Amino acid sequence: MAIQYQQENQLFSLNTKRTTYQMKVDTKGFLLHLYYGGKISGNMAYLLTYYDRGFSGNPADAGNDRTYSLDALPQEYPQAGAGDYRSSALVIRNADGSEYCDLRYVRHEIRRGKYGLKGLPAVHAPEAEAESLEILLEDSVSRVQVRLLYGVLEDEDIITRSAEIINLGDGPVCVEKAASACLDFVGGEYDLVSFYGRHAMERNFQRTRIAHGCQVIGSRRGTSSHQYNPAVILADKGATEDAGSCYGMVFVYSGNFMCEAERDQYGQTRALMGLHSDLFHYPLEKGEKLVIPETILCYSAQGFGGLSRRYHRCIRKHLCRGKYSHQSRPVLINSWEAAYFDFNGETIYRLAREAAELGIDMVVMDDGWFGKRDDDSGLGDWQVNEEKLGCTLGELIRRVNADGIKFGIWIEPEMVSEDSDIYRSHPDWAIRIQGREPVRARNQLVLDFSRQEVRDHIFEQICHVLDQGKIEYVKWDMNRSLTDIYSMEKAQGKVTYDYVLGVYEFLERLMQRYPDLLIEGCSGGGGRFDAGMLYYTPQIWCSDNTDAVDRLRIQYGTSFFYPVCTVGAHVSAVPNHQTGRSVSLHTRGVVAMAGTFGYE
Helix, strand or coil, rough: CEEEEECCCHHHHHHCCEEEEEEEECCCCCCEEEEEECCCCCCHHCCCCCCCCCCCCCCCCHCCCCCCCCCCCEECCCCCCCCCCCCEEEEECCCCCCCCCCCCCEEHHHEEECCCCCCCCCCCCCCCHHHHHHCCECCCCCCEEEEEEEEEEEHHEEEEEEEEEEECCCCEEEEEEEEEEEEECCCCCCCEEEEEEEEEEEEEEEEECCEEEEEEEECCCCCCCCCCCCCEEEEEEECCCCCCCCEEEEEECCCCCCCEEEEECCCCCCEEEECCCCCCCCEEEECCEEEEEEEEEEEECCCCHHHHHHHHHHHHHCCCCCHHCCCCCCCECCCHHHHCCCCHHHHHHHHHHHHHCCCCCEEEECHHHHHCCCCCCCCCCCEECCCHHHCCHHHHHHHHHHHCCEEEEEEEECCEECCCCCCCCCCHEEEECCCCCCECCEEEEEEEEHHHHHHHHHHHHHHHHHHCCCCCEEEEECCCCCCCCCCCCCCCHHHHHHHHHHHHHHHHHHHHCCCCCEEECCCCCCCCHHHHHHCCCEECCCCCCHHHHHHHHHHHHCCCCCHHEEEEEECCCCCCCCCCCCCCCHHHHHCCCCCCCCCC
């Protein structure tokens, strides 16, 4: 079995083809991390060091033993308040206002198959290809429980981690911070490899030494963001493309996240991946539960290349779903750079006819086909503008299909313009603080997708459009970040998390209703390029910057975790619309072939 438990040592070993992850329950009930790396067969508890360290507190049940302190021991799920002053995986504010949690081992369960997460994306696998471990921890005073979930895909060298936080106490508690994965290393020197950027220049490679102190990357924007990608590598300082130890942490989530890498006073390294603590205060009444998004862990001794290949295989086989997860994608041409808002049905048909002559498979009608949408207004009114098209949508699709070309369409369901019928009817559906002028971006506001009635209304509109003809592709866009976050319906600290779950619920319904539909994710290009979205959209528009030279850098950073089939990449016109640079058609074609391939 991939997951082994030794009763006499209370030792857990999670084994893949090439790696071992090991932890143990100690005599006081704390769950300590022992080892993660190349495959081993022994007990690594000898790595634990007990020493009387100044100003490091000792739990009450340590008695007079000053050598036992959580401030120095490696842990699986460190909590705030119990004597560990390093970064915490969990911060709980109790009903009395105290921030304290003392989690001890209760029991565990090992079972066949890969666990799932209600309402959240997660790695999946046939039952014969995976095993799961659930470890239950509890604070005996507050009755807060944490279920630590581990999934092992043995042949893929993949281990996943998640956590469920349950309040069984009599009073309410509030989750102030929660991670799904913690890696504690008692030795070694590591670099943090992260991927920074901005709109139209995402996922630039950055490698920095993990020095004493704490390095933090993350997003407070409501999405995983253009600025930092929720995927990092801890690498030996000498690691290269082909050699050296590398540890990957990929967060399967599309909202606010935080990754912390810390080297402590004793030269130990801790890395955490989870939800961002800013804009997050999640109350739990008695019996309520909070599920923390999954982190995909992977270790490689073959450098960055070995790590990348394992992530690519995992995402292709065990994260992406649907008809297109294992099929070649259609070569498409998108109307945006060809026409922007200035088009009609004849424009789209001519584009499709020329595409047919060149052997292109699909034409995509981008922004401008609905409502009063000749500029940045009218978002939220998802009715076809037949006057602009000069025909019904069904008639246009049939004309395009008659020439052997598939038809796709652009939507931006999460957004609303103030100059729209939906906003005039339901101004409270937009995320904004009552009594204040809203923060606008791209002349639009964000719909509160944490609310079911909002999602239902938009879903009905979108389905009415998709039912008008044979639409085989949807480009799902999101062109601004969340600001002035407020909801009249729920506790404010829940909105950013519940919003993302609302987006996932909408996408899941869309997939179930249209199982043959190819959905391409987009957020101003690569502003939501993450493993969470790939669970619903098997490809994502890599960047709004289509310049081939810039794309080399953008797609290089993207390739560390995400396979070619997930990367939306197109040949575009020259001079390039973003940079003004001109490069040959050959260069533009070769660069776009390192993605799903298409044309603008």
